[in-house]
Amino acid sequence: MRGGDERTGELFSYVDLEARVRRDHPLRAIRTIVTEALLALERDFAALYSPIGRPSIPPEKLLRALLLQAFYSIRSERLLMERLEYDLLFRWFVGIGVDDAAWDHSVFSKNRDRLLAGDIAAKFLSAVLVQPKVKQLLSTDHFSVDGTLIEAWASMKSVKPKDGSGEPPTGGGRNAEADFHGERRSNQTHGSTTDPDARLYRKGAGKEAKLCFMGHGLMENRHGLLVDACLTPADGHAERVAALHMIEPHAERPRAITLGADKAYDVQDFVNELRSMKVTPHVAQNTKGRRSAIDGRTTRHGGYAVSQRIRKRIEEAFGWIKTVAGQDKTKFRGRDRVGWAFTFSAAAYNLVRLPKLMAASR
Incomplete structure (x- = not known):
């Protein structure tokens, strides 16, 4: 007989995330390597956090979530948290339960400086490579x-003379007009006000210069x-x-x-x-x-x-x-x-x- 198209809800959840991920899924092998690398960084993580205060979201979970963002081309951390809210595969990889709430996307911004200060990206890369099963490759x-x-992440309109002599763009709105015709710009005389670390660079003859x-x-x-x-x-x-x-x-x-x-x-x-x-x-x-x-x-x-x-x-x-x-x-x-x-x-x-x-x- 034909089943009815009705939405049912359950008071209790009996979903086993481990059983929902197939045995030959590529993320299983990746998660094993990642877990071993994160265990090797345990002391580095401990040095970044105060021994007192409220427990934070574990940095291991943050890094696993950022890996998923790279693997699946998720363009923002806000969308990453939205995906984590309903995707069982994501929850299994990150290490949170079915009934646990996904954290706010601003957590990444608050913890990024901490992970940056600990040089965690370079240490994580090294921790993956030194594992015996990886090192032999x-x-x-x-x-x-x-x-x-x-x-x-800066517009060419943000490139201004370093001596402050540039004229402000004309017109209203957020994207005001700017005329660069005839203006010679170089890294010695100009800089970006949006990202001062970026540099004008031309990849080859006839190519336009970009902030890179x-x-x-x-x-x-x-x-x-x-x-x-x-x-x-x-x-x-x-x-x-x-x-x-x-x-x-x-x-x-x-x-x-x-x-x-x-x-x-x-x-x-x-x-x-x-x-x-x-x-x-x-x-x-x-x-x-x-x-x-x-x-x-x-x-x-x-x-x-x-x-x-x-x-x-x-x-x-x-x-x-x-x-x-x-x-x-x-x-x-x-x-x-x-x-x-x-x-x-x-x-x-x-x-x-x-x-x-x-x-x-x-």
């Missing part, structure tokens, strides 16, 4: 590096996982400076390692610095109207061609971070907050890829 000899632009930051990633070449990430102001030297900073901890080994990079890194000072660190520079040769800093003693080896082919995989990581995790145009202001979100998204990218990699390595 990583290469310790061959790496690649690159940078990508992160558009700032520059995100950097260090990738191991075996499986293309990010082993380090950071964010700097956008300028012409940032990529090379960040690359040296990220590769230095890995260069403190008796064996020489390799570092793949694109033509932007083909600079004599950068190449010499790598060689002084016993890092073989597998940098793409830039011979357009100039002499490359990479000569035959590097290019004649077969490993150079392999590095040049594999180094491009770092673009897959940047593509995921900017599109799926929503970092193409950041929602935060200030270098520290934007950098925290970028590094945390790098950890989320690794977590998305790890279940299949670990299954294939068994």
Whole structure:
């Protein structure tokens, strides 16, 4: 017989969240890795909170919720809390019960500075990578590096002369008109009043200048996982400076390692610095109207061609971070907050890829 379309309510709930999530769901393997990483950070979390006062929402739950925001491309924390209110999968992953109320979205704003002060994003990335089942997947000899632009959360109308000589926009309303025709602007003479840490940057000839930051990633070449990430102001030297900073901890080994990079890194000072660190520079040769800093003693080896082919995989990581995790145009202001979100998204990218990699390595 045909059932009736009637809405029924129950006084008591007997829903077991563990039973509602299928055994082969990808989030199960991810949650195991995340839980182990968060346990390793327990002392770091304890140092961020006062021993007295009312209990806070556990930072472990906040971080799990932020991971879901990255995994499922949820554009705001308000929508994340709305999803957490009714999605049983989200409740299971975060670690709250069926009858527990989702917290207010402002909790993230209140706790972001605390997590930022503890450098939790970088520590979480490291805690994931040092787990034995993850560490065995990583290469310790061959790496690649690159940078990508992160558009700032600021309008070009916020770019004003630093000496205060700019004329105010004309017209009424929130989005008043501004005429930039004939005005020369540079980072030396102008700055954004909305986000002073953002810098005007032009990606190439004929491209428009935008307010940007520059995100950097260090990738191991075996499986293309990010082993380090950071964010700097956008300028012409940032990529090379960040690359040296990220590769230095890995260069403190008796064996020489390799570092793949694109033509932007083909600079004599950068190449010499790598060689002084016993890092073989597998940098793409830039011979357009100039002499490359990479000569035959590097290019004649077969490993150079392999590095040049594999180094491009770092673009897959940047593509995921900017599109799926929503970092193409950041929602935060200030270098520290934007950098925290970028590094945390790098950890989320690794977590998305790890279940299949670990299954294939068994």
